[in-house]
Amino acid sequence: xxxxxxxxxxxxxxxxxxQTEAKNARADFTQFCALPSVxxxxxxxxxxxxxxxxxxxxxxxxxxxxxxxxxxxIYQQKDSQWHSIExxxxxxxxxxxxxKPAQIQSSLNDIAGLSLQEPEKQNPxxxxxxxxxxxxxxxxxLNLVQKHLDSLAVQTNLIWSIDETTNTGLxxxxxxxxNKLHAxxxxxxxxxxxxxxxxxxxxxxxxxxxxxxxxxxxxVANATEELKAQALSLVTKRKTTSQFYQAIxxxxxxxHYSAGVLQGVSHFLxxxxxxxxxxxxxxxx
Numbered sequence: 001x002x003x004x005x006x007x008x009x010x011x012x013x014x015x016x017x018x019q020t021e022a023k024n025a026r027a028d029f030t031q032f033c034a035l036p037s038v039x040x041x042x043x044x045x046x047x048x049x050x051x052x053x054x055x056x057x058x059x060x061x062x063x064x065x066x067x068x069x070x071x072x073x074i075y076q077q078k079d080s081q082w083h084s085i086e087x088x089x090x091x092x093x094x095x096x097x098x099x100k101p102a103q104i105q106s107s108l109n110d111i112a113g114l115s116l117q118e119p120e121k122q123n124p125x126x127x128x129x130x131x132x133x134x135x136x137x138x139x140x141x142l143n144l145v146q147k148h149l150d151s152l153a154v155q156t157n158l159i160w161s162i163d164e165t166t167n168t169g170l171x172x173x174x175x176x177x178x179n180k181l182h183a184x185x186x187x188x189x190x191x192x193x194x195x196x197x198x199x200x201x202x203x204x205x206x207x208x209x210x211x212x213x214x215x216x217x218x219x220v221a222n223a224t225e226e227l228k229a230q231a232l233s234l235v236t237k238r239k240t241t242s243q244f245y246q247a248i249x250x251x252x253x254x255x256h257y258s259a260g261v262l263q264g265v266s267h268f269l270x271x272x273x274x275x276x277x278x279x280x281x282x283x284x285x
Contacts, residue, residue, distance in 0.1 A: 001037065003038045003269060004041065004193045004198045005038055005199055005201075006187070006201075007200065007202070008044060008203060008207050009054055010045070011164070012201055012202055012207075012258075013201075013257060014058050014060070015256070016165065017203070017222050019256050019257075021258075025257055026059060031279055032265075032272075035275070039064045040061060041064065041065035042065075043071070043200070044067070045069070047069050047120060047121060048073070049120070050120075070126060071174065071178050071181075073125075074186070085190070087190075092175050099154050101122065104127050104149065104173055105127060111145065113136040114130075114132075114136070117129060128172050131170065131171050149173075155175070156173050156176065157178060158174075159179070161204050161206040162205070172206070181209045184200060184210060196268075199215075199218065200216065201260070202223075203220050208227070208230065211231050212231060213238075218264025219244070220255060220264075221249050221255025222260070228246060231246075232244075247264055259280075262279075
């Protein structure tokens with residue numbers, strides 16, 4: 001059995017949330033991803049440079065593929081170099097052929113509480129803002145932004161999340177086709193993987209669309225209680241409970257971050273369970 005493991009980075013395999021990481025969790029994750037039968041794809045809101053910075057800083061395994069910028073870019077690693085998969089950019093460009101990012105920015109200029117993120121966090125298919133939560137909560141922000149965008153008569157995909165470490169809202173405005181779920185489905189078919197050979201892991205609101213979909217998905221234990229409840233409610237309504245796994249702390253921090261990802265892999269693909277168990281047993285010797 002082979003595995004296409006698609007995982008978010010921040011607070012999923014990067015232990016930069018409030019909770020404590022299990023001992024040797026990232027070393028175990030790195031060793032698991034080195035298996036010839038495992039193809040690793042990072043799925044992140046970070047741009048490519050920040051993604052690679054995190055890999056180096058947190059000693060994470062190098063990925064084979066990278067879905068970056070909240071699903072607006074897909075890269076393949078070849079000969080130690082990253083190469084953009086242009087077929088993906090061509091596909092999502094269909095939504096915004098007559099739209100320039102400056103038009104969206106201009107239409108939102110007068111919304112108090114919104115501020116553009118740094119230039120390196122923008123691209124032709126992604127306009128990203130910081131949101132002052134003292135001025136705008138999630139629903140107020142999304143409603144106000146959508147009202148302004150309606151005047152452009154163009155479809156958009158609004159992605160909301162919160163950076164827990166700074167208590168700042170994050171808003172990404174993308175073409176409708178540009179999202180993590182569509183990007184994962186694209187990569188699955190691009191690489192010819194069956195549905196049962198794909199697992200996704202995430203922790204936050206911008207992962208929710210994948211978590212509640214037909215993609216086999218893991219919500220790590222360090223996710224917020226609100227998101228856990230929301231995800232469980234939605235998978236029940238959508239009848240995708242069999243494709244959803246909530247990682248738990250069966251032992252100390254065993255469901256947090258990358259340890260939770262491996263717990264989910266064991267759940268969906270039990271043939272990997274003996275190898276993962278051997279790795280984790282070694283940690284307690």
